[in-house]
Amino acid sequence: MEERRIRKYVPVTLRVDENGKIRPLVIEFDEQHKYLVDKVLDVRRAACQSAGGVGDRFTCRIQGQETYIWLEKGRWFIAAKPEYLTPDEAESKPET
Amino acid sequence: MGREILHCDANCFYAAVEMQRNPDLRGKPVAVCGNQEERHGIVLTASYPAKRRGVKTGMAIWQARQACPELVVVPPDYPEYMRISGMLREIFGSYTNLVEPFGLDEAWLDVSGSRELFGSPMEIAEEISARVKFELGITVSIGVSNNKITAKLGSDYKKPDAITRIMPNNYEQIVYPLPVEDLLYVGPATSAKLRRAGISTIGKLAECSEDFLSRRLGKMGLVLKTFAMGLDPTPVHPCDHVQAIKSVGNGCTAPRDLVNDDDVKIMLYLLSESVALRLRELAARCSVVGLYVRDCELASFTRQRKLQEPTCSSAEIAETAFDLFKRNYHWDMPLRGVGVRGSELVDTTNGVQLSLYADSIKREKWEKIDGAMDRLRHRYGYLSIQRAIVQTDPLLAAVDPSQHTIHPVGYFAG
Numbered sequence A: 001m002e003e004r005r006i007r008k009y010v011p012v013t014l015r016v017d018e019n020g021k022i023r024p025l026v027i028e029f030d031e032q033h034k035y036l037v038d039k040v041l042d043v044r045r046a047a048c049q050s051a052g053g054v055g056d057r058f059t060c061r062i063q064g065q066e067t068y069i070w071l072e073k074g075r076w077f078i079a080a081k082p083e084y085l086t087p088d089e090a091e092s093k094p095e096t
Numbered sequence B: 001m002g003r004e005i006l007h008c009d010a011n012c013f014y015a016a017v018e019m020q021r022n023p024d025l026r027g028k029p030v031a032v033c034g035n036q037e038e039r040h041g042i043v044l045t046a047s048y049p050a051k052r053r054g055v056k057t058g059m060a061i062w063q064a065r066q067a068c069p070e071l072v073v074v075p076p077d078y079p080e081y082m083r084i085s086g087m088l089r090e091i092f093g094s095y096t097n098l099v100e101p102f103g104l105d106e107a108w109l110d111v112s113g114s115r116e117l118f119g120s121p122m123e124i125a126e127e128i129s130a131r132v133k134f135e136l137g138i139t140v141s142i143g144v145s146n147n148k149i150t151a152k153l154g155s156d157y158k159k160p161d162a163i164t165r166i167m168p169n170n171y172e173q174i175v176y177p178l179p180v181e182d183l184l185y186v187g188p189a190t191s192a193k194l195r196r197a198g199i200s201t202i203g204k205l206a207e208c209s210e211d212f213l214s215r216r217l218g219k220m221g222l223v224l225k226t227f228a229m230g231l232d233p234t235p236v237h238p239c240d241h242v243q244a245i246k247s248v249g250n251g252c253t254a255p256r257d258l259v260n261d262d263d264v265k266i267m268l269y270l271l272s273e274s275v276a277l278r279l280r281e282l283a284a285r286c287s288v289v290g291l292y293v294r295d296c297e298l299a300s301f302t303r304q305r306k307l308q309e310p311t312c313s314s315a316e317i318a319e320t321a322f323d324l325f326k327r328n329y330h331w332d333m334p335l336r337g338v339g340v341r342g343s344e345l346v347d348t349t350n351g352v353q354l355s356l357y358a359d360s361i362k363r364e365k366w367e368k369i370d371g372a373m374d375r376l377r378h379r380y381g382y383l384s385i386q387r388a389i390v391q392t393d394p395l396l397a398a399v400d401p402s403q404h405t406i407h408p409v410g411y412f413a414g
């Protein structure tokens, strides 16, 4: 069983190429932590087992580390460890 | 030339989707239930832990809670189920263009022509199963055979998350001992007839003489015998689900003749419930309600009426159908069957709040329906309601007024 994570919805800066293909450039974990995406290594449909959710999973290299970020129904989320969430986010229910 | 057919069935679909997106629900007894605000809702799908505690599709919520006090009740989110269902079909569609959906969570695939590109039917089944798990976080049961009916028996045979291959060499061993009701198209009325004749298993049906069956069940008896023998020749009909569905109907040969308005009303409410459920599954509403009536001498007629506004409320559909009935039938003789159909469907996926029942429908209407359901359950047994819950489009021909046979359907989602 994978460790329980929480979906943390995040603002993302995108680039759209001439074919309409999108690519995240910057992921804003919070005000103080905005991360540049060095490279998108893979995109595929995937369920997020640890936090729930189904969408397009982008495998991104950020500061030398591989990180997943999901695009689901137009919103972007990462599977965050509960301890990294603000009390507000931790309390809020995962889905609408 | 033998065909290679898969039947894929997502396990506890609604509940599985809810447990996927909310990990806190996993491993718990969960039931997706309609209309809980009004306390008249029923269980649409239960998780395996809930099923093990006796929670069943079609149960009233209060009954389910009685069976399992710690049951977690979740309201349905049809747009989400349709989204996942669409992705499920994308997976199926990557192995063959011959995909026939059956409800939101089941489909037949003809993979006879897919071997070169994708491997053997078992390899394709294994790949589908793994992809559904990885991409959608839910599980499927898959039946592999050379025809649709047997493939469906295969997906029912072992769940969840299993693959069963049934071919001529193991057919009798696996299929013959199964209860005759497991066969698609054997509904309560047919089951009762077969059992009265001592035919309780699929094997007995397969081995029964044609003479005997056609005397007891007419043409349908012979069709069922070929199904029981694993000889279903019907092709996999590819279709785009929502667009292709022009109407949603449900007809039923009554367990006994219908002799008065009350009998008919009960049947119409019951059938409308399944029509409305199906509409809500499709995130659609119907603009026209149609009524189909067949009397004891097999004469039949249809009437229909355009509604002021599209609806997916079973109460409104039933009342319209019943009003059509009262205006058009004058009891010259008892009835064998009635049917209800919603047509001119409109999509409500976007924009319209999908409350399970239209807001304008008042509580007392619901109480009427529940009253009818209760009376029916009292009269015909609890299963009479469960059996009618879902009817999907390949069987819509069953209420085609040009045919005199109305196939009762012993199939419901779950």
Ligand SMILES: [Mg+2]
Binding pocket: B009, B010, B011, B012, B013, B105, B106, B413, B414
């Ligand atoms: Mg299913």
